[in-house]
Amino acid sequence: MNSLDLDVAIIGAGPSGLLAAVEVARHGHSCAVFEEHPNVGEPDHCAGLLSTSGLKSLRLRPPKDVIQNYVSGARIYSPSGQSILIERGKREAFAVDRRKFDLWLAEKAQDAGAEVLTQHRVEGIKSSGKNSVRVHLRNGDGRFGKTAIVAINAEGSRCVVSRKAGLPTVKKQSFRVAYQFEVKNAEIEDDSVEMFYGRKYAPGFFVWLIPIGDNRARVGLAARDKAKTRLQAAIRHHPILKQRLRKSQTERGFGGAVLVGMPIPRTYADGIMITGDAAGLVKPTTGGGVILGGTAARMAGSTAAETIMENDSSERVTRLYEKRWKSLLLSELRTMYLAQRLISGLGDKGLDSVIGDAYRYGLVDIVEREGDMDMQQRTITRLMRDPRMFAVGLKAIRYLNPFL
Ligand SMILES: Cc1cc2nc3c(=O)[nH]c(=O)nc-3n(C[C@H](O)[C@H](O)[C@H](O)COP(=O)(O)OP(=O)(O)OC[C@H]3O[C@@H](n4cnc5c(N)ncnc54)[C@H](O)[C@@H]3O)c2cc1C
Numbered sequence: 472m473n474s475l476d477l478d479v480a481i482i483g484a485g486p487s488g489l490l491a492a493v494e495v496a497r498h499g500h501s502c503a504v505f506e507e508h509p510n511v512g513e514p515d516h517c518a519g520l521l522s523t524s525g526l527k528s529l530r531l532r533p534p535k536d537v538i539q540n541y542v543s544g545a546r547i548y549s550p551s552g553q554s555i556l557i558e559r560g561k562r563e564a565f566a567v568d569r570r571k572f573d574l575w576l577a578e579k580a581q582d583a584g585a586e587v588l589t590q591h592r593v594e595g596i597k598s599s600g601k602n603s604v605r606v607h608l609r610n611g612d613g614r615f616g617k618t619a620i621v622a623i624n625a626e627g628s629r630c631v632v633s634r635k636a637g638l639p640t641v642k643k644q645s646f647r648v649a650y651q652f653e654v655k656n657a658e659i660e661d662d663s664v665e666m667f668y669g670r671k672y673a674p675g676f677f678v679w680l681i682p683i684g685d686n687r688a689r690v691g692l693a694a695r696d697k698a699k700t701r702l703q704a705a706i707r708h709h710p711i712l713k714q715r716l717r718k719s720q721t722e723r724g725f726g727g728a729v730l731v732g733m734p735i736p737r738t739y740a741d742g743i744m745i746t747g748d749a750a751g752l753v754k755p756t757t758g759g760g761v762i763l764g765g766t767a768a769r770m771a772g773s774t775a776a777e778t779i780m781e782n783d784s785s786e787r788v789t790r791l792y793e794k795r796w797k798s799l800l801l802s803e804l805r806t807m808y809l810a811q812r813l814i815s816g817l818g819d820k821g822l823d824s825v826i827g828d829a830y831r832y833g834l835v836d837i838v839e840r841e842g843d844m845d846m847q848q849r850t851i852t853r854l855m856r857d858p859r860m861f862a863v864g865l866k867a868i869r870y871l872n873p874f875l
Contacts, residue, residue, distance in 0.1 A: 477501045479775045480606045480619035481585075482593045482632055484511045486761050487747025487768035488625035489576035489587070490529065494772025495623075496583035500779050503617070504577075504585060505608060507592035512573030516727025517761070518651060518681055518689050519567040520664065525762030526565070529769065533567060537575050540566040540684040543662045548711060549826035550669030550819035564664075566683045595635050596622050596743060602784050604742040621742050621775045621784040625768060628728050628748040638740060641751045645732025647676060647758065650698035651691030652706075654719040659688055667712060668814075668822050672705035675815040676731070680715060690716065693729040693758060729758030733808050738796070739789040744771040752796070755808040763804075767796040 479495045481488045484506035495502040508514070520542070526533065542565070544558035577587045594614070595607040604622045608615055626632050630640035659665070659682045667678040673692040681689045690712070692702050706716050734751040738744060746752065746768040753760035774792035778784035817825065 475603060475619060476617040477503050477619050478621070478779050479503075479772075480505065480596075480604065480617060480622045481625060482596070482606075482622065483625040483627055483747075483749070484573065484577055484587055484589070485625060485627055485747060486573060486576055487749075487752075487764045488623065489573065489580045490765045491623045491625060491746060491768040491772035491775070492580040492585040492587070493576070493583050494769045495775050496580060496585040498773070498776035498779075499584070500776055502585040503619075504580060504587045505591040505593050505606070506587065506589045509590050511577040511587065511589060512570035514725065515569040515573075516649070516651075516725055517569040518679060518691060519569045519572065519683075520564050520679075520681055520759065521567055521572075521761055522564045523562050525766075529762065529765050533565065533572060533575060537567050537571045538565050539568055539687075540661065540682055542566060542664050542682065545664045545666060547826065548665065548667045548669075549823045550671070551823045552710060553823060553827050555826055555829060556663070558663075566681050566689075593626070593632050596624065596632060597636065598740065598742040602742070602778075602782065604784070621744070621778045621789070623768070623771045623775060624743060624745045624749050625747045625771075626749045628730055628751075630749055633745060633749060636743070638743065638745060639735040639737050641730060641735060641749070642732055645730045645751060647693040647695060647729045647731055648698040648726065649691060649693040649729045649758070650702050650724065650726040651689050652702065652724045653683070653687065653689050653722045654716060655685075655687045655722055657682070657686050657688040657690075657719045658715050658717070659686065661686075665711075665715075667705070667709060668819075668826075669709075670819050672701055672709055676729075678702070678705050678709070678712065680712065687722075688715075688719075693731075698726060699724070729753075730760065731755045731758055731808075731811055733804060734801075738767075738793045739786060741786050742784045742789070744774065744789050744792045746771040746792075752800070752804075755804065755811040756814075763800060767792075767800065770795045 478500040479502040481492050481504040484504045488504050492502050492504045541562045543563050546554050546556045548554045590610050592609045594609055597605050599605040602620050604619050606617045628641055633640050661682045665680040673694055676693040678692040694701050730753045738750045747764035748760050752764045752767045771792050778788045
């Protein structure tokens with residue numbers, strides 16, 4: 472291992488960092504994941520809804536104790552309470568316990584040969600000459616440094632390490648604040664997620680209600696501001712939601728940041744790759760980032776292995792990582808971003824019009840037949856091209872532009 476401390480340094484033991492570690496270790500290279508918190512998976516902030524197809528594509532089969540529930544459909548409510556049910560008749564998604572999920576991924580990384588070091592905060596990274604990156608760390612014993620051939624930054628959306636290193640960070644406009652309650656004794660169907668649109672409660676986003684088994688649920692929303700207050704108002708006043716939760720008791724509340732923008736403009740530098748939420752690699756329609764971020768993270772891991780094989784961690788090789796994730800995900804992300812902008816620009820009347828008409832014109836069939844929770848581009852494009860959608864869109868567009 473020449474004068475270096477390790478081959479690959481990974482910042483952050485979230486799903487992206489851990490999946491990158493699995494990939495690096497699988498190739499037989501030494502790798503350490505540095506996590507600032509005392510326990511992997513804590514504090515958690517996620518709703519934990521992961522598609523079965525996405526997990527399969529990541530070659531992940533979570534064990535029983537990680538999976539809380541299976542979901543086969545989604546009911547979407549317009550602001551006035553009209554609803555469409557997208558029912559796919561199979562196990563479309565898992566609701567997972569994110570703390571246990573992340574811990575399970577950490578075990579996978581360790582089994583593959585990676586080290587996962589908690590209570591190790593990365594204070595900075597700096598490319599320090601050919602094939603070497605210096606990682607500045609702090610733990611209970613003080614400050615010290617480690618040198619690696621290449622670093623993968625998977626620090627999540629705060630982007631503190633990237634900012635300090637002068638690397639691109641997620642745009643402020645991409646952030647929405649989110650808040651959730653975990654409740655028991657909810658009156659819900661155990662196999663369907665519910666999504667409630669409407670400016671009154673969640674402007675520009677939606678309220679989600681995810682059954683996690685035994686009449687327990689995660690109910691949450693994201694918004695530009697006041698997420699917790701808005702959520703409390705929705706639970707108290709939304710005509711349908713308040714019915715669902717009228718006998719429920721809150722077990723805990725927790726918040727976080729959801730991203731709804733496009734990825735950062737550059738995800739590589741000499742000796743460094745940026746992945747997961749830190750690179751803005753999430754679905755802009757829902758803020759979900761475990762599957763797509765994890766997909767890119769795996770590519771970062773295999774590209775890191777390549778830098779070692781080629782004895783070159785300069786941009787010449789790290790740029791291949793960006794080329795790879797872009798070829799698979801960029802147009803998907805662009806389409807979802809556009810759809811998210813359209814939905815948040817429509818207003819309540821527009822959403823009522825689209826949701827009501829989509830049902831009437833039979834467009835829900837397309838989503839049921841072709842929908843994919845992660846790779847949404849095909850369905851969005853198919854909907855946009857359908858002549859029936861033209862009629863729906865023409866009506867709804869009045870609510871986008873008041874001068875039409
Ligand atoms: C309310 C809410 C609900 C969500 N629901 C879903 C959902 O249902 N499905 C879905 O797919 N996604 C969901 N997401 C998004 C999902 O949580 C993220 O996309 C995902 O966690 C990103 O993984 P990551 O590994 O890139 O980052 P993170 O999970 O944020 O992990 C980053 C890790 O890096 C560590 N770290 C940060 N800085 C340092 C440092 N300097 N040194 C050492 N360690 C550091 C952090 O402690 C953390 O453990 C949700 C998000 C929120 C906020």
